Every structure is written in structure tokens, then in C-alpha cells.
């Protein structure tokens with residue numbers, strides 16, 4: 001649904017794009033999707049084998065964090081859903097789109113620090129889209145973007161502070177967002193140059209809507225289990241399916 005929203009926004013919002021910031025972007029034509037021929041690529045990220053057991057996060061070094069957990073929080077490094085799929089897998093079109101500049105949605109993507117945990121655990125955002133980082137906790141956090149293609153940064157955020165707003169100027173998939181105060185805090189950020197990405201949820205599925213017809217390389221990135229890719233061909237106005245399987 002989110003992806004569909006991106007495309008609709010881009011189709012209607014091209015006139016209000018911010019000025020291109022780099023020569024590369026300036027040289028690219030604005031993306032255009034013909035709704036009459038666009039289709040959907042969908043699938044599931046499966047996990048076979050013994051489900052990994054995630055350790056309980058030790059927050060004893062910071063009682064005010066620990067007090068916020070009704071039950072001890074578990075790490076989210078590998079989360080296998082009850083239906084045998086993987087949660088928090090980042091899926092995207094890696095290759096196959098015509099070169100174009102895709103304008104980001106105007107609305108920010110939110111990343112919240114709550115109970116001394118980053119939510120969501122994996123964040124998908126577009127190049128030049130605003131990331132709004134909130135601190136819902138009664139403690140200081142130190143938001144550290146450990147990006148490599150994009151310039152890394154590290155900012156402190158006081159309890160209930162105004163959201164910190166940041167953008168990323170280059171595609172980069174994935175990099176960790178950590179907290180210098182609480183070493184267990186870690187989310188992963190995927191910065192995409194186009195809107196065709198998704199993060200799997202409780203059913204492990206993804207759906208990339210509004211995709212122009214073509215042959216595409218689809219990539220899955222999981223923070224611990226690594227990258228996988230496969231090819232799909234999407235007919236005009238059609239649907240295409242591709243599943244990926246991780247496991248041990």
C-alpha cells in the first residue's frame with residue numbers, strides 16, 4: 001500500500017520537486033509510470049530449517065530502559081514468523097528500471113526510539129526523503145547513522161525532544177542506525193533511488209505495485225542472512241511472483 005502511495009504521489013507531485021542536488025540526478029529524466037501498463041511484483045521470503053532463538057536484550061545497565069519493558073525484549077536480528085516466513089527482510093528492484101529520477105514522497109518516514117529500541121527494526125526510505133527520528137523515552141539517546149556511501153552522522157536526542165529530521169542523498173542498502181548510549185539499539189536503513197522496495201512484516205510477504213512492465217532483478221537483503229536475488233518478467237498490466245528461501 002505504501003508503495004502504491006509513493007507512485008501516486010510522484011505522478012501528481014512532479015511539479016513540486018526540490019531542485020536536483022547532484023549532477024547525476026540533474027542528468028536523469030523525471031520518472032513516469034503509465035498506470036495503464038503498470039503491474040505488481042509480489043512474493044514471500046521463506047525460512048526453512050530450525051528457527052533461530054533470539055537472545056533477550058540485557059538492559060540491566062540502564063534501569064530506566066529496562067523498566068519500560070513489560071516482558072524482556074528480544075533481539076530482532078532474525079525473526080521467523082509463525083507461517084515460516086522471514087520478518088524484516090528488505091526487498092527491492094535492484095536492476096531493470098529505465099534510468100530516471102524518482103521524486104521522493106513529501107511525507108517523512110518515521111523512526112521511533114521507544115523502550116530503548118528502534119521501531120521499526122528495518123526502515124525503507126527514498127533518496128532525499130525526510131527521516132523523522134523521535135525519542136519517546138525518558139532517557140537520552142544518541143542516534144548514529146553508520147552509513148558508508150552517505151556521510152555518517154551522530155546526534156544526541158533528549159527525552160521527548162522535537163523530532164530530528166535527516167535526509168540521505170545516495171542509494172545505500174542497508175546500513176545500521178545505532179545508539180552510542182545503548183549498544184543493543186540497532187535498526188537498519190535502506191535508502192532507495194526509486195519507490196519499488198518493501199520490508200516484510202508478520203506474513204513475510206512483499207508487494208511492489210505500480211511497476212512498469214519489464215524484466216527485473218529483485219534483491220532481498222537480510223541483516224544477518226545476507227543477500228539473495230532473482231529475476232522476474234512483468235507483462236504490461238500484469239502480475240509477477242517470486243519467492244526467496246533462506247535457511248540452515
Ligand SMILES: [Cu+2]
Nearest residue numbers: 141179181182
Ligand atoms: Cu539509546
